[in-house]
Amino acid sequence: MKPFAYDLNEADIKRERRKARELRATQWWQRRLAKEVCHYCGRATLPNDLTMDHVVPIARGGKSTKGNVAAACKECNNAKKQLLPMEWEQYLSQIYNAKPRAEK
Numbered sequence: 001m002k003p004f005a006y007d008l009n010e011a012d013i014k015r016e017r018r019k020a021r022e023l024r025a026t027q028w029w030q031r032r033l034a035k036e037v038c039h040y041c042g043r044a045t046l047p048n049d050l051t052m053d054h055v056v057p058i059a060r061g062g063k064s065t066k067g068n069v070a071a072a073c074k075e076c077n078n079a080k081k082q083l084l085p086m087e088w089e090q091y092l093s094q095i096y097n098a099k100p101r102a103e104k
Contacts, residue, residue, distance in 0.1 A: 008058075008059070008061065013058055013059070016058045016062075016063060016064045017058065017064070019063075019064035019065075020052060020054070020058075020064040020069070022064075023052070023064055023065075023066070023069065024052055028066060029052070029069075032070075032071045033047035033050050033071055034047060035071070036050075037071070038050065038071065038072050038073040038076055039053070039070035039071055039072050039076075040053075040070070040072050040073075040076040040080065040088075041073060041075075041076050043073060045073045049073060049074060050071040050072065050073060051071070051072055051073070051074055051077045052069050052070075052071065052072075053069065053070050053071075053072040053076070053077045053080060054068055054069055055068050055069065055070055055085055056068055056084060056085070057081075057082045057083075057084075059082050060082060060084060079091075
């Protein structure tokens with residue numbers, strides 16, 4: 001089975017990255033950062049430590065729009081890499097199911 005991806009050319013990727021830089025300069029994005037919460041893990045994170053993550057990555061066909069970006073801590077953003085939302089959920093379930101449970 002072939003992975004879900006689009007054949008994007010370099011111009012498309014550069015355009016989406018430019019749009020992401022423009023979006024980071026908006027008041028909308030500043031308000032997202034001011035909430036001080038990572039979209040993925042829910043931990044309180046200082047605004048300077050939050051990054052813009054594309055929920056559907058640009059390399060996988062995602063766009064730089066308000067509906068496709070989330071404020072994420074660097075740890076979650078680095079762990080997610082190029083994963084789609086369904087792949088990220090599967091990754092998280094594997095991690096949490098693999099951890100040994102505390103004995104009672």
